[in-house]
Amino acid sequence: MKKLVAYYSRADENYFGGTKKYIEVGNTEKVAIMIADMTGADLYKIDQMHPYSADYDTCIKEAKDDLRSHTRPELKNMLKSIDEYDEIYLGYPNYWGTMPMAVYTFLETFDWSGKKVYPFCTHEGSGLSSTESDIKKYAEVMKSIAIRGSDVDTSQNKIKEWVEKK
Template sequence: MAKLIVFYSRAGENYFGGQYRWVTVGNTEKAAQMIAEVVGGELFKIQQKVPYAEDYETCIRQAKADQQIHARPELETLPGSLEGYDEIYLGYPNYWGDLPMAVYSFLEAFDWTGKTIRHFCTHEGSGLSGTERKIALAAKGANVAPGLAILGSRVEQAGEEIKRWAMAR
């Protein structure tokens, strides 16, 4: 069966270990691309119809407000179906110990029965923070495999770690 690498990532101004930096490709997208190189599979980027601001401070205010009300932002598009995929890699930045609300929009749109979710997150110190449990609650019926936490500021140096995790069964 084919593999699908789904991810939520944002470019623009990002936080890297105590400082802001402008990036054209977000850290989670970089990790997703590395995973695709290792396992093959199709890439699918989760995108909000109304994206957050490109500047970091405004973005985190918007994302925090959505998190506080448990928003489910409307997405640009969804795959027509997950039939044909038995293994889905799910990537996201860790937002205050949680998934971005757009990831919930994605997870809640499908029946996950019989699917395996292999999740990975980028972060700047908070690791997975219990997101495995949150994925399992949102993706009813899925088998949620152990995840991988990648320091966002070190994603470009994490190739071997990503490869080991992606190849492990």
């Protein structure tokens, strides 16, 4: 069976340890690419049909509104199936102790029976929070990893160790 790295990531203006800066590639996407390179997994970006604003403060308002209303955003280029995968690395930034609502859309679309899910999360101090228990409502959760977003560019060894020890 094949492996899949499915991830939600946001570029544009982001928060890094007390400051905001513009990035062209989101932190979770950087980690997803590293994992795909290390494992030979297929790569799939969980992409909202209507993305959040490039402005950080506006994005925060939009994402928080979606969280409060339990919105399930429509996704672009949704996979037709995950049947061919038995290991799925699921990546996301930590949004208020959970995952972005688009990740829930992805999880609720498929039957996760028999799938092993390896969560990976980027954050600026919140770690995994409740994301593992949130994912357990849908799938079998295996070993997880949390990477501080501002440390992603220097985390390749930590990620490699996690991938090899899973």
